[in-house]
Amino acid sequence: MSQDIARRIVLAAHPRGLPTAQDFRLEEVPMPAPDEGQVLLSTLYLSLDPYMRNLMDKVGPVYAEAVGLGAPMVGGTVGRVVASRHPGFQAGELVLGNAGWQSHALSDGSDLVRLGDVEQPSLALGGLGMPGFTAYVGLLDIGRPRPGDTVVVAAASGAVGSVVGQLAKLKGARAIGIASGADKCRQVVEELGFDACLDRREPDLAARLAAVCPDGIDVYFENVGGEVFDAVLPLLNIGARMPVCGVIAHYNDEAPPAGPDRLPGAMAAILQKRIRVQGFVILDHYADRYDAFRREMGQWVAEGRIKLREDVVEGLEAAPEAFIGLLQGRNHGKLVVRVAAD
Amino acid sequence: MSQDIARRIVLAAHPRGLPTAQDFRLEEVPMPAPDEGQVLLSTLYLSLDPYMRNLMDKVGPVYAEAVGLGAPMVGGTVGRVVASRHPGFQAGELVLGNAGWQSHALSDGSDLVRLGDVEQPSLALGGLGMPGFTAYVGLLDIGRPRPGDTVVVAAASGAVGSVVGQLAKLKGARAIGIASGADKCRQVVEELGFDACLDRREPDLAARLAAVCPDGIDVYFENVGGEVFDAVLPLLNIGARMPVCGVIAHYNDEAPPAGPDRLPGAMAAILQKRIRVQGFVILDHYADRYDAFRREMGQWVAEGRIKLREDVVEGLEAAPEAFIGLLQGRNHGKLVVRVAAD
Structure with missing residues (x-):
């Protein structure tokens, strides 16, 4: 893949019932460049979750905006900062963010959480996320x-x-x-x-x-x-x-x-x-309860009292089919897409 | 009406849909006599409430027993103690109880609440009850x-x-x-x-x-x-x-x-x-909250901040029709039956 090209999956059509492959479209676009105050992220893992189905309808749910036709599908991601014009982030840092179904995305940093040096960063999209x-x-x-x-x-x-x-x-x-x-x-x-x-x-x-x-x-x-x-x-x-x-x-x-x-x-x-x-x-509970969750759940997972199982799908292009399977209960464990090798 | 005869309305049939007059039957029975530890109540007011419909089905709701075929309909009542063989109650006292759709009933006193000398005792079946x-x-x-x-x-x-x-x-x-x-x-x-x-x-x-x-x-x-x-x-x-x-x-x-x-x-x-x-x-909340309710609501009613409106129907025999009307929203205010003049 060229360094100048980013890939993304956009909403091609509002699904009628269960989504089909035709409701999504894989696009190649010029690699975005960060403005002052922005970072460029390279997505390592994309989370696929049932709530995304609600965002594909013409009118989204009360708690989130609908994805527009032709716009990238939204989603939580783990990525690396590959270029930074933001004083708070350096190239190479591993972050939790919301790049959506895209190989690369820009962020102003406000939605990013540094993951540090974790062994299995994708867990931040699952049991630890x-x-x-x-x-x-x-x-x-x-x-x-x-x-x-x-x-x-x-x-x-x-x-x-x-x-x-x-x-x-x-x-x-x-x-x-x-x-x-x-x-x-x-x-x-x-x-x-x-x-x-x-x-x-x-x-x-x-x-x-x-x-x-x-x-x-x-x-x-x-x-x-x-x-x-x-x-x-x-x-x-x-x-x-x-x-x-x-x-x-x-x-x-x-x-x-x-x-x-x-x-x-x-x-x-x-x-x-x-x-x-x-x-x-x-979304309502992050301010009050997220710190307690991170502390307690991190400890339970470290102690082996909570086991986290992942179902990892390879490649951004596999996301639509994997997502359709998720809505039918075909995943075994938390479904994530490995968008790029780290 | 003879002093030796009590009247009651029993469940004649389990209703199919909205109850009809045929689902009830007015009966005359010998006046019950209190055993040691019992009182005989003369009903002044009978409360009619929507929950009673649930008790008329073959299987009652989880929170109360169904009324058996041929058994008197249940209900809250205000009555006078007319004879007492219970050390805690004297003839003439006004009590809140559960005599049901009956002119007279026995009680062991465990479900009775003394009303004292109140101006409008039927309110104990409505806004104050x-x-x-x-x-x-x-x-x-x-x-x-x-x-x-x-x-x-x-x-x-x-x-x-x-x-x-x-x-x-x-x-x-x-x-x-x-x-x-x-x-x-x-x-x-x-x-x-x-x-x-x-x-x-x-x-x-x-x-x-x-x-x-x-x-x-x-x-x-x-x-x-x-x-x-x-x-x-x-x-x-x-x-x-x-x-x-x-x-x-x-x-x-x-x-x-x-x-x-x-x-x-x-x-x-x-x-x-x-x-x-x-x-x-x-029923779950009497132990915890009834005292506070009696105190607060009594004061609000006395101050005129809460107004209580009653729809009083005359005579036990009018209860079935009034109850059927209640289920259709025909009552104006709390529906009570004046079973006997005081």
């Missing part, structure tokens, strides 16, 4: 598991779910995962230490979930919605907590799904069981 | 309105809604009500001091609600569900609170309503707007 922080705030601050509680989380082998279950165990609760496929379920139990993990592709999820939750469910960490929610609802205990960080099952919906209408039943359960449902967007 | 306490806990402890917030409540002329709006005003918030019919709406604004009240029978509720909530909605006190929820949802502000004390619109549903499925849209809004939805059952 936004997804891990999402699990930490959602489970510990909102879900508040007590010893002996039963915690259920779907996408249990994913970036957020895998940490949710391990944090539940760390707090003395039982952790029940739901994942796609027998391989993932085995890993979730054997490698991550969940008490059980159910394959959502097998029939009778509701009955199988009831069987592994004999004392009901005290915390349901909601990150998928759909049939998992339906299986969880009748098992929730009085006073159960439901942090809501995503509803992946519905990100591709083009219109409200066909009936029956599940809302009245959900509200009746919320009332009768005194359930607390609390939506949260992790 | 369970419905007022529901408004107090739901709005102040869960909804937590701040000065300048916008609070929306439906059934705004009812026992709970009327107090919710007045408490909101007392805390410096704007109070927007929704009620059935122009008469009620006028009363809610002119007598109770709400900032606005919308007639739910008129078309375009969503647009009219948006017009009177230019700064969005910070607290939605959910006591009805249905189309009011749909009108409220898009107007909720980031960080909005939704205490859920009932979903009257759906109490008569025999099965999940037809689609579209409104749950995914609701969950997406809960997530993106960081909404807190909290179900509560007022």
Whole structure:
């Protein structure tokens, strides 16, 4: 690749339902040059996360701006400063930033966090970064598991779910995962230490979930919605907590799904069981809780009490397909794209 | 009426949808006689409340037992002790109790609260009793309105809604009500001091609600569900609170309503707007909060800062029709049945 050319993946079309390869376009553009006060970043790792699907619609979610047609897809990245006209950064420094789906990007430094000399910098996009922080705030601050509680989380082998279950165990609760496929379920139990993990592709999820939750469910960490929610609802205990960080099952919906209408039943359960449902967007919590998270999670990972698993895809051009797979639950662990060798 | 005969209304059939007169049966039975440790109560006022609909189904809600076929309907009552074999109660005392839809009932005293010499004892069934306490806990402890917030409540002329709006005003918030019919709406604004009240029978509720909530909605006190929820949802502000004390619109549903499925849209809004939805059952809160409620609400009512409006129906035999009307929003204020003149 020429030193003068940068590559990027832009939004080519607003997806209808599940995105396809045609909704993205790989472009080559002249290498950007930093103005005074800017740095040029070379992306090493790009994070792929479900929330990005929301940004591809014409109108984005309340918490973030939509990606415009023809604009680069956004995303968290780990990169090296390759040129700096910013007094606070030197060429060669490793930083966490938001270069998006691009081989190179400019930054004014305001969104950059120095990573120093870490062994596995991509973890800053996963368990030690936004997804891990999402699990930490959602489970510990909102879900508040007590010893002996039963915690259920779907996408249990994913970036957020895998940490949710391990944090539940760390707090003395039982952790029940739901994942796609027998391989993932085995890993979730054997490698991550969940008490059980159910394959959502097998029939009778509701009955199988009831069987592994004999004392009901005290915390349901909601990150998928759909049939998992339906299986969880009748098992929730009085006073159960439901942090809501995503509803992946519905990100591709083009219109409200066909009936029956599940809302009245959900509200009746919320009332009768005194359930607390609390939506949260992790951006809100950095100021208050990020320092505590970095300190605690860093220690738990260093001690081996929390294990972080990555699914690394090679090359920026592989990002669209990997992202589409993520929305279908095909990743094993935190999905990152290695954009360039370091 | 003979002194030897007591009257009661029993559940004759589990309703299908909205109850009808045939689901109830008026019976005359021999006057019960108190055993040692019991009192005989003569009912003066019977409270009619929406939660009673839930108890008429074959399987009751989680928080209370279903009424059996042939058993008297349950309910809060104000009555006089007419005979006592209980050392703690004397004949002639006025008590709050749970005699149900009966002219007379026995009690072991454990559920009785002495009312003393009050001017309007039926208020103990309304604004100074369970419905007022529901408004107090739901709005102040869960909804937590701040000065300048916008609070929306439906059934705004009812026992709970009327107090919710007045408490909101007392805390410096704007109070927007929704009620059935122009008469009620006028009363809610002119007598109770709400900032606005919308007639739910008129078309375009969503647009009219948006017009009177230019700064969005910070607290939605959910006591009805249905189309009011749909009108409220898009107007909720980031960080909005939704205490859920009932979903009257759906109490008569025999099965999940037809689609579209409104749950995914609701969950997406809960997530993106960081909404807190909290179900509560007022029975849970007596131990902690009832004393504070009695003290504060008693003072506010005495000072005229909270106005309590009653809809009094004459005679036990009128209870079924009045109750059916309650489920359709036909009452003006707290609905009570005067079972006997004092």
